[in-house]
Amino acid sequence: MTGTHAPVVLLLAQAHDRDAAAVAEHLPASRTLWLDDDWLRRGDGLRWHLDRTGLGGLVLAGRTLRPAEVGSVLVRPAVHDGPDGLLTEYLLLPPPGLDDAHLEVARREAAAALLGALSSGPARWVNAPAVESAAGYTLHQLALAAEFGLAVPATIVTDDGAALTAFLADHGGEAVTKAVDSASARRMPVTLATRRFQEPDLRALADAPPRVTLLQELVPAAYDIRVTLIGDETFACSVDNPPGDGPLDWRLDTSLRPRPCPLDDHVVESLQRMRRRLGLAYATADLRMTLGGTAVFLDLDPRGAFAFVEERTGLPLAAALAALLLLYASR
Structure with missing residues (x-):
């Protein structure tokens, strides 16, 4: 240097x-x-x-x-x-x-x-913006998660209304929808969050020009898990997010209080392998722990926020990220 x-x-x-x-x-x-x-x-x-x-x-x-x-x-x-x-x-x-x-x-x-x-x-x-852009594709993330042995929710992406109808019927008439690309969620009049998808939404789609839509099975949760990956360090916290009419994305409910939690070694290693494969130095991942004790991968955000997690849990996320930046700068 x-x-x-x-x-x-x-x-x-x-x-x-x-x-x-x-x-x-x-x-x-x-x-x-x-x-x-x-x-x-x-x-x-x-x-x-x-x-x-x-x-x-x-x-x-x-x-x-x-x-x-x-x-x-x-x-x-x-x-x-x-x-x-x-x-x-x-x-x-x-x-x-x-x-x-x-x-x-x-x-x-x-x-x-x-x-x-x-x-x-x-x-x-x-992270490098070009790397983040490529890492933001939800379908790539799901395929990698499955490749590395993580449980993933059943998912369909299509512009075929009949296929969406069949998927919804196969999953009890309720699913979730989200952006196929994380950048798409930031190109809206308001931030696009994961939300429930039901029969009335199908009718609304039928009345609109065909467009590609992602549906995913709604995973019943014992609790949600937020994982922050900072280089080779992994920090996890759990959030009790009871089912009902509240937001699927627990970050939208400021009354929910995450707390640090242990994470299975296999899940940690799989998420870190994903991070490395995607070329990221930093990322956050969201998972749901099922009632049967299986951690289901939902998505990964190359630019997920962390300060609010540190404020609520005390996890030393900012210090870890600063240390990583200083380590990178010393090489």
Whole structure:
């Protein structure tokens, strides 16, 4: 690693991001550079250049670095209302005053410039956006979970209404539906959560243009399990989420209190194998423990939130993630 100073840990996150703030508390200030989504709009500047010898230079928010001096990067994009009324992720907000026709191009160009500049150095990412995008495919996750020996729920994805009707009938007239790609859930007017799917939903689909829909059997739960994977470390907590009319996603109910819980060694190893196969340094996974004692894999989020879990359970998640970023930066 070149440079006279210890490699920098770069935080790409909104100014008030709870997860990034929790991690920053465990990082030395002298080695931490936090770039929020608004720094370009403030005029703080971005510059990257390549000279004829192949050596590059990088200026981020007034700080001059060689790409090699950035040791690790934590990526937590901000989510804002886009010009089309849909939630949109922003690593960098584009300059004000652009019309809608140019806003998306400016957003993408700014993000590509930042990510491309950082990718020209040896920094290790938590997680690289391109890797997260590929890891977010629900069907790939389910196939990997089954390959590594985890129990998975019966699932169908199709635009065939008759097949959806048959699946629903085979599972007692009730299933759940969720996004096929985790990024899709963030391109809606409101965040798209897992929800119940019943006969009236079939009728609504029949009246709409055909579209690909995912249905999954509703797994009766003794309790839910949230697993946070930080490098090779695994942290698990359980949540009593009684059946009924409450949300399937326990995170939507702030009255529920998770607590640390043990996790079977086979489940831990299978989830870690999934993380490594997907190329992720960090991920969260949601499982349901059945009444018969089987942990059923539901999905994996390459960018799952963790600060709220630490606040409710006391698990040292932020410290573990900070330690991973510092380890990455030292290599």
